[in-house]
Amino acid sequence: MSTTKKxxxxxxxxxxxxxxxxxxxxxxxxxxxxxxxxxxxxxxLGIPLPELPAALLGGAEGKVAFVLERWRGPRLVTAVFAGGLLGMSGALFQAVTRNPLGSPDVIGLGAGAGAGAATASLFLPGFPSAVAAVGGAGIATLAVFGATGRGFASPARTIIAGIAVSALAFSITQYVVSAKLRDAATHLAEYLTGSLNSANDLDIIVSATGAALLIPAGLAIGRAVSLLELGDDAAAGLGVDPQRTRTRAVILSVLASGVAVAATGPVAFVALTAPQITKRLTGTAGVGIVGSALTGAFILSAADLAAQQAPIVSGLPVGVLTMGVGGLYLGYLLVQEHREGQL
Structure with a gap:
């Protein structure tokens, strides 16, 4: 671990x-x-590099304006902010559960978001998918909170309850997809996977506002959350209320992930991988809020670039790419945890 510091x-x-x-x-x-x-x-359709500075400063016209303001610009900005939120969300969740394999997905947030969007598409045609997804994520989170009997105070109970809620939400989604209008099921499936193909100004506003509010909030509790890794008794001895800090961190993690879901759909594995990559790059322990947010932003924006330009995967929802890469990384983490005797 690096000790070079000033x-x-x-x-x-x-x-x-x-x-x-x-x-x-x-x-x-x-x-x-x-x-x-x-x-x-x-x-x-790319903007010529010599014209890019002027376009970014407000001088875009014609095709350049379309690409910047309507096509690639919104999905790029949304990817950066949503990825940052997912990275921070995963960092907080892994710290309070003391589990490198943890992410908000394990408490059913992603599955709940999918069930919310799917149910709305069946019973409320035309209702915004993003709003329905956030509602579904909130209901799933409340279900986990109530099912544990202790809120988010017990990481083990939280994860077990999350698995149960995820299974229930997934069954609802599968029912809707199989029972629903065949034509609309394709669009629904894309959203459930996580996609930036339809990113717009509203998605930018939602993700940017969420990042502006929630990332500083994460930084504010970062030190207290890091102390939880020493154990509850040690943290309490240093002036930290373990239960209150853990609950605040989980709620903040869920909010950050929920905002990202509202903008992109439930993109998998970014929240899981970003904090772990950050820890390995920096060689530090504790909650790396800034590093995890930056890494999450890079992962999601790079995945979306591949979804736009890479020949084999071009046109796929970005969630398919993060799922594939994240699955490989999850396998790597499982092997490492097994070798270290933590599984």
Whole structure:
């Protein structure tokens, strides 16, 4: 684990700065910028690179304006903000459950979102899928909260209840998909997988507002959540209320994931993989809110770039790509946990 660090002092305030962490954050941020440039410029409809700066500063017209404002721009910005929210969500959830294989999906949020969207499409045609998905995610979360008997205080009970709620929600979704209008089922299936194909200005507003509000909130409780990894007794001895902190972190994680679902649909595995990749890159313990958010933003934007341009997977919903890559990474984590005797 890296120990290279520097202490910056400003009067009574001392801030520990780890050089490796800063380097990783800067590197991932530059990677996101590179993905953004390639996304906007690559291909037949791409904006010529010399014209990109002027277009971004408000000088876009004709085809350039269409690509930037209606086609690639909205899905890029939505991917960055939604990916950041998913990364932070996973970091908080894994910290409070002390489980590197944990993510908000395990408490049924993604499955609940899918069931909400599917049910609305059957009984309320024309009702916005995003609103129905958030409602379904909220109902699933409340079901888990009530089923444990202790709210989110017990990580083990939370995960077990989440598995049960996920199974119930998935059965509802499958019923709707099999019973529903065959033509509309294709569109519904795309949304349930997670997609940026129809991203618009509303998705940008939802994801950007969520990121602006929730990521700072995550940073505010990050230190307290990190102390939970020492154990409840040690955390309490350092002035942290374990149950209250854990509940706040889970609620914040669910809210962040729910906002992302509203914008993109239930994209799988970003919340799972982003925090683990961040920890391995930075070599640090604790909750890496900023790093996980940046990594999540990179994963989702890079996956969407592949969904737009890579020959074999072009046109697929972005959730299919994250599911494939995330599944491989999940297998890697399972092997590592088994070797370390944690499974």
């Amino acid at each position: 202490v910056l002092r400003m009067g009574p305030v001392a801030l520990v700065v780890r050089r490796r962490v800063i380097a990783v954050h800067a590197g991932v941020a530059l990677a996101i910028v590179a993905v953004a440039i390639v996304t906007l410029t690559l291909g037949r």
